Amino acid sequence: MTPHENTVIIDKLVKRFGDFVAVDDVSLTVKRGEIFGFLGPNGAGKSTTIRILCALLAPTSGVATVAGYDVAREPEAVKLHIGYMSQKFSLYDDLTVGENIEFFSGIYGVPRDIRDERRAYALRMAGLEEKEQTKTSLLAGGWKQRLALGCAILHQPPVVFLDEPTSGVDPLARRAFWDLINELSHAGHTVFVTTHYMEEAEYCHRVALMYRGRVISLGTPHDLRKQLRSDTLPEPTMEDVFVSMIEREDAALAGGKS
Amino acid sequence: MSGPMIEVRNLTRAFGPVTAVNGISFSVARGEVFGLVGPDGAGKTTTLRMLCGLMDPTSGEMRVAGFDTVTQTEQVKDHIGYMAQKFGLYGDLTVEENMRFYADLFGITGQDCEDLMANLLKMTRMEPFRARPAAKLSGGMKQKLALMCTLLHRPQILFLDEPTNGVDPVSRRDFWAILYQLVKDGLTVMVTTAYLDEAERCDRVALMHQGKFLLMDTPQVLRESLPEVCYELRGDDMRSVRDRLRQLPSVSHVELAGNSVHVFLRAGERETELFAAVPGASFRKVLPSLEDVFISTVRNAGAARDAA
Numbered sequence: 001m002t003p004h005e006n007t008v009i010i011d012k013l014v015k016r017f018g019d020f021v022a023v024d025d026v027s028l029t030v031k032r033g034e035i036f037g038f039l040g041p042n043g044a045g046k047s048t049t050i051r052i053l054c055a056l057l058a059p060t061s062g063v064a065t066v067a068g069y070d071v072a073r074e075p076e077a078v079k080l081h082i083g084y085m086s087q088k089f090s091l092y093d094d095l096t097v098g099e100n101i102e103f104f105s106g107i108y109g110v111p112r113d114i115r116d117e118r119r120a121y122a123l124r125m126a127g128l129e130e131k132e133q134t135k136t137s138l139l140a141g142g143w144k145q146r147l148a149l150g151c152a153i154l155h156q157p158p159v160v161f162l163d164e165p166t167s168g169v170d171p172l173a174r175r176a177f178w179d180l181i182n183e184l185s186h187a188g189h190t191v192f193v194t195t196h197y198m199e200e201a202e203y204c205h206r207v208a209l210m211y212r213g214r215v216i217s218l219g220t221p222h223d224l225r226k227q228l229r230s231d232t233l234p235e236p237t238m239e240d241v242f243v244s245m246i247e248r249e250d251a252a253l254a255g256g257k258s
Numbered sequence: 259m260s261g262p263m264i265e266v267r268n269l270t271r272a273f274g275p276v277t278a279v280n281g282i283s284f285s286v287a288r289g290e291v292f293g294l295v296g297p298d299g300a301g302k303t304t305t306l307r308m309l310c311g312l313m314d315p316t317s318g319e320m321r322v323a324g325f326d327t328v329t330q331t332e333q334v335k336d337h338i339g340y341m342a343q344k345f346g347l348y349g350d351l352t353v354e355e356n357m358r359f360y361a362d363l364f365g366i367t368g369q370d371c372e373d374l375m376a377n378l379l380k381m382t383r384m385e386p387f388r389a390r391p392a393a394k395l396s397g398g399m400k401q402k403l404a405l406m407c408t409l410l411h412r413p414q415i416l417f418l419d420e421p422t423n424g425v426d427p428v429s430r431r432d433f434w435a436i437l438y439q440l441v442k443d444g445l446t447v448m449v450t451t452a453y454l455d456e457a458e459r460c461d462r463v464a465l466m467h468q469g470k471f472l473l474m475d476t477p478q479v480l481r482e483s484l485p486e487v488c489y490e491l492r493g494d495d496m497r498s499v500r501d502r503l504r505q506l507p508s509v510s511h512v513e514l515a516g517n518s519v520h521v522f523l524r525a526g527e528r529e530t531e532l533f534a535a536v537p538g539a540s541f542r543k544v545l546p547s548l549e550d551v552f553i554s555t556v557r558n559a560g561a562a563r564d565a566a
Contacts, residue, residue, distance in 0.1 A: 041426040170297030242427045
């Protein structure tokens with residue numbers, strides 16, 4: 001895959017559950033190596049979109065390709081080319097750090113001849129070289145989170161999905177985690193992150209704000225804040241952006257109805 | 259009562275060899291919103307639990323609403339509300355039934371109970387959901403319900419342990435709007451959080467680390483307190499810019515965030531070297547975020563300890 005190629009392409013994506021439109025005509029592209037933030041209140045359609053991108057859920061209409069594979073027609077190929085880490089880390093607490101890595105290497109079908117190398121990489125990346133024999137349940141939150149990320153990229157996926165990865169983690173561990181994400185991005189992985197924390201949104205190259213199934217705002221954090229700048233609000237935060245876009249959307253909807 | 263609503267002197271709590279809270283002192287005035295910020299294991303929750311009379315200190319003194327937390331625990335409990343991280347709501351019970359359950363526990367009955375519930379439901383705009391089972395509420399609504407249950411006995415001081423974890427920004431702003439309204443009516447609030455944007459909402463913040471307060475002041479003063487000067491630079495390939503700037507002797511540290519970097523120039527250093535390192539770039543002097551201050555302070559404390 002060449003640099004600057006789009007690794008995630010979403011075109012007129014729609015997902016309906018009965019009468020409910022969870023994803024309503026969403027189109028966007030994400031470049032190779034980009035850290036892309038996906039924001040929105042609960043129920044906005046973020047998780048549904050991510051499930052579709054991970055080929056866990058078929059779209060009603062529209063097209064999505066991830067790492068060059070169509071999520072509807074080539075779901076198995078998509079799954080081999082993505083990494084996924086959720087807020088509820090999928091690690092096995094009663095296995096050691098090393099055993100978890102071994103387990104996920106198997107699941108992801110990491111070829112035997114590079115398993116040792118990938119294991120060493122994951123340990124180094126997570127800063128857990130000294131803790132390979134430690135039971136996972138004994139790790140502090142920040143370490144666990146880095147191990148979960150290490151496990152999610154053992155098979156070197158071009159695209160990594162992180163679902164609220166730093167929920168309940170303290171500021172120091174959070175910043176260390178973001179340093180890791182920056183390294184992944186630099187190595188060419190595309191990183192797709194959902195978060196409720198607006199200071200985290202600032203760490204992304206671009207963010208999309210999703211509401212009622214639609215993308216209502218898309219751009220760099222800086223540009224989105226700049227658009228909102230006014231005499232009364234000279235230094236808007238990402239939270240101001242988030243709240244005001246949603247209020248605007250609600251007002252437009254209420255206006256349309258009357 | 260006059261005087262501080264919370265007064266803490268040399269508070270220490272040890273668990274065996276671990277000193278979770280190590281000699282902290284502070285006071286909180288009536289109507290103040292006081293934030294306790296720090297990493298996991300800093301001692302925040304232990305501090306709150308002692309203030310609520312749920313745990314005795316190893317040493318030190320605490321007065322809450324004028325009462326001693328050790329010898330007058332019951333009076334303390336009558337005057338405070340405590341919203342724990344996992345507040346006990348009954349999923350099968352409706353919003354209203356949960357509130358009645360807590361009202362019963364506090365011995366609030368009759369017209370008083372009806373009036374109070376009506377007021378709280380109105381203030382939190384939860385009226386339309388009073389018949390909905392708690393299990394079916396969104397995260398933001400659950401927080402509101404927990405808050406209402408905590409307020410039923412009209413406490414003067416509210417203790418909130420990481421109240422908006424996992425709650426979206428709109429609901430979070432809503433939650434804080436309610437808190438501010440309560441504060442205007444004289445409530446005192448003490449809140450713990452791991453999120454610095456939340457800490458910005460407090461009147462005063464203490465940064466807690468390994469059982470001690472490293473800093474305590476208003477968010478604005480804290481943001482101005484770093485000896486380093488912070489510059490922001492934005493553009494493409496900020497990662498290589500960061501790596502280059504990190505090499506400069508005049509730079510203390512550099513943080514990468516998306517398409518921008520924050521560079522911290524050591525105290526007393528000139529900008530010449532920094533500006534020359536990225537020719538043509540426009541550096542903008544910015545106020546560090548509370549998170550920047552927190553991370554620098556904790557790192558410096560770590561460095562000082564390692565040096566000692």
